[in-house]
Amino acid sequence: MENGEIETAIKRCESVIRTIEHLPLSTAITASCRRTLLKLASSELSFLSSLASDPSPQPLSVNIGHIESVVWILRLPSITGVSRVCKPLPLPIGGVHVDLVCTLGKAPVWIIVSDRNPRHISWSEDRHGGKGLRSRIEHVLAAAQSTATLKPSSVILFFANGLPSSVYDKLKDGFGAKEFEFCSESSSMLEFDCEDTMEGGWVNVVRSRSYKESVSVEIKLIDRCESPAFLEPEVVIQAEVAELSKNDAFSSVISSMRLQSEEDCFINLDTTALVALVSGITNGCAERIVGMPEIGLDEKFKGNTVFVIAQAESEIEKPVLVKMGAVLSGKRGIVCKSVLSEFKELVSMYAGTNEKRRAVQLLNRLMVVNDNPTERVMGLPTTRKLAMKNKTVFGTGDRWGAATLTANMAFVRAVAQSGMSLSTIDHSPRALTGD
Template sequence: MMKQKGREEEVELAKERCKGVIDRIERLGVSQSCRRTLLRLALSDLNFLTRSSSTSSLNIGHLEAIVHILQQPFITGVSRVCKPISSPLHHLDIVCTLNTNPVWIIVSDRNPTYISWDSSPKKKTKGLKFRLQQLLTLARSSTTLKPSSIILFFSNGLHCNTFIREKLREEFGASEIELDFSVFDFDYYFSDDSDGEWVNVNVLGRSYRGACVLEIKVVGGGDDDDDDDISVLSAVKGSTTVASVVPKLSELAADTFCSLISGLKIFPSQLKTKLEMRGLLAEGDLVNFDTTALIALVSGISNGCTQKLLATPESELRQRFKGNYTFVIGQVMSEIQNPIHVELGSIISGKLGIICESVHSEFKQLVLMCGGPNEKFRADQLLKHLT
């Protein structure tokens, strides 16, 4: 009986929180589109509470934190709230201007103890690291909504998860920023005959005193083809700015990559029967490429950018590659000692290159998200020579 009463009180409190958020959303100085999105989410939670005796599936805390941020005077130019950008995989809570700078804001209302860093295939969850890698890649390639920073707002702080804070600092260069956030949520309204005085001030039971706000600078970009070509495709992270001019194949004819793919046997287009295809495949002159091999073939590291990387100051490389710095330098040294195009050239020459559908899909997605313009061009040419 006591447990039942406790659950009922919890549900009623959650309903009041939903109603409070709805009231504040109505007064936000944002576009009608943004307001409709927020209201839809709040009403969805409220409707859920009217049908259920549980609060376990609610997002009201997350929504409260978003509305709290939108109420701050230094947040302006809000163009998008609680919507994916580019694809459903890339969800942003707020796209706006913070102190005149365009930013993307990610809000977490989770207990910091349960924030995971790495992805977990067993739990089918993507860790914070993976999500930030994808968002940074997207941010650097974005043209219309390109941010100067990605802001992380942890409404419950990170005081009991210093591991996450340190990883954000080490791998993404995240730094804490001081913003004059109000500590409490205020629910207020004006009366027509009050001459602008506050008639009623209701302080909601939500404090953000322990909130943690971190900033990750979105670095990278520019129109230099060479810089784009040493994007972090080798580390599946890095610059993805698309240069205005992509070199034609004739301009690359002298390099080892063109020599490599020109040595591959092309699947005859005139084959018409399954028997003819089986006969060709039975000859045994096949090379089955996996995703790692394909990336290695088109990566800037394998295509003449090793010396430029080694000539770049270490501090700049660490800023660009974050936690992948050691791995990338290792790849550079390996390429200098054993150039992959030379090693594979004699192995695949005269043979038919094949890939499965899953490798084809994964490779195209990685190149699209993480490749520089020259890497994308080489990937396109390579796929034309594979079956």
């Protein structure tokens, strides 16, 4: 490998590392996954850097192309709930390597990435004893069928540099694979630019990688079921609902929510989300709480003073309704019966007059659905962090193909650690204040 090629590969590594550090929040990628990607890219960078000073560099195959391809997929708008990258999944039949475990179009998927030259993609074992594509796919599909909790709805194969038509035909005939389009989502995502920032702020584009020759195929394992029958919204508190004020931030947020049910427009709210929406902290009391004398705070909030002040300070810095407004706008909000029951109890015990009024307004904008969690979520072991009531709530959202809006990050992390991809959107926690 020439020194010029090594230098270019080094800059590609540096660019990928910067991209990994700034992956969009929409991926909901776990900290562990991000660390894995950074470790792989940094390891490749260290290896290439050691070659740069070698007076007699040897021909070698670099891995940066594979990492680039994985990161390119991660930047696509429809990729969410990333729970595992470039690691084997621990399954009953043994570990199986999957490049991405994530949610795509609200369905759990496994993605296998190949950056090989199409001429070197063999269907059967090669003369050196290397396993062919058929053998690997058989292993992956057997692993997928061996688990209930981690089973994907489909396995997607992404060939970054293309695929011979003869192999493509065998994929279709042997596994029922169908063409899948990643690139149609966003034409602006077709290029992976590797940039090197120079002195004075100038940017030197080292290499622009196009994925226009890439080929993706999907092998479906689970057909998406139709949405379950749902209950019409019920009036939770028997009272005349006050008209929403156009000048009120809370009213603006819930007014932006869709009232009609359409496919792919649902968002599931857990109890923490409902409480945060109606909380006095979220709705104008934060500065007053921070400015209250210590004696008044202790008398009002008892042993929760530090907790409440921390939330009020967080609200002043990053208002919750700003993020929730962006998440909920144009969506049909749903709550399952168990969440509704828990929220009503909390409101009756701890909410003040204004919080109760907001609770009435909020619940009359939501659709109540039966507790109906998916089998895969219920198949997770019940532990302190994976409590049964939380599996019911998040599993019901999963049944509806809806992301769950939540501040319960302990549950979200525990699910990700199991290897399962679950569509969630986090928000900062807020408490009822008696406002």
